[in-house]
Amino acid sequence: MSKFLVAGVTQIETIVRVDKIPIGYAPLTSVNDSIYTAVGGDAYNESLALEWLGDEVSFMSIVGRNQDLSVINPPDRKITLSTEYIIPQMRETPTEVVLYDKQRKQQIFEDIKDLRENVYDMSMVPPIAEASDMLVLANANFCRPLCKACQGAQETHCR
Numbered sequence: 001m002s003k004f005l006v007a008g009v010t011q012i013e014t015i016v017r018v019d020k021i022p023i024g025y026a027p028l029t030s031v032n033d034s035i036y037t038a039v040g041g042d043a044y045n046e047s048l049a050l051e052w053l054g055d056e057v058s059f060m061s062i063v064g065r066n067q068d069l070s071v072i073n074p075p076d077r078k079i080t081l082s083t084e085y086i087i088p089q090m091r092e093t094p095t096e097v098v099l100y101d102k103q104r105k106q107q108i109f110e111d112i113k114d115l116r117e118n119v120y121d122m123s124m125v126p127p128i129a130e131a132s133d134m135l136v137l138a139n140a141n142f143c144r145p146l147c148k149a150c151q152g153a154q155e156t157h158c159r
Contacts, residue, residue: 001054001055001056002055002056002133002134003055003056003133004047004050004056004057004132004133004134004135004136005057005060005125005132005134005135005136005146005150006043006050006058006060006136006137007043007059007060007061007135007136007138007140007143007146008041008042008043008044008046008061008136008137008138008140009042009043009044009094009115009138010039010040010041010043010061010072010086010094011039011040011093011094011095011112012038012039012093012094012095012096013037013038013039013040013041013096013097013098014037014095014097015035015037015097015100016098016099017034017100017101018034018099018100018101019101019102020102021099021100021101021105021106021107023107038071039071040096041061041094041138042138043136043138044059046136048079048081051079051081057081058082058084058085059081059086060086060120060125060128061086062087062088062089062090062115062118062142063086063087063088063090063093064088064090064091064092065089066092067092067093069083069088072086085124085128087120087121089118090113090114091113091114092113093113094110094111094112094113095111095113096108096109096110096111097110115140115141115142118142119141119142119145120143120145120146122149125146125149126149129146129149129150132150135147135150
C-alpha cells in the first residue's frame with residue numbers, strides 16, 4: 001500500500017446518452033435511464049481508483065462555498081474518500097454536461113465557475129507531501145504550487 005497526495009478539480013457531472021451527435025432539435029426527449037448526475041473530475045476519479053486498489057489517498061480539491069461534502073461519498077458507494085482536504089471556497093462548484101452517443105462520440109459543456117481565480121491553502125500541504133510516496137497533480141491553477149511543495153519532500157516523486 002502506497003500513500004498518494006492527489007490534487008485536482010472536483011465537479012458535478014451530468015452524463016446524457018443521446019442517439020447521435022450532433023443532436024437534432026426536439027422540444028422534448030424522454031428516455032429512461034439515459035441521464036446520470038454525480039460528482040466527478042479526473043483527480044476525484046483517480047483518488048477513487050487508488051483507494052479501490054488499496055492505497056491511502058489524501059485528496060485535495062476546492063469546491064463551492066455551499067457545497068454539501070456528503071456528495072463526495074454517496075451512501076451506495078463502497079469506496080469513500082476523506083473530505084478533510086476539500087476546501088469549500090469557490091462561489092459555486094464547477095459543473096459539466098457530457099453528451100455521448102452509441103459510437104462513443106462526445107460533446108462536453110463545462111462551466112468551471114471561478115476556479116482559475118482560486119488558490120489552495122498551502123499551509124497544510126508540506127507535511128502531507130512529506131508523508132506521501134507519490135503526488136498526482138492536475139493542471140488546474142491551484143495545483144501548480146503543490147509541485148514546489150513536493151520538491152522539498154524527501155523520497156517523493158512529482159509527476
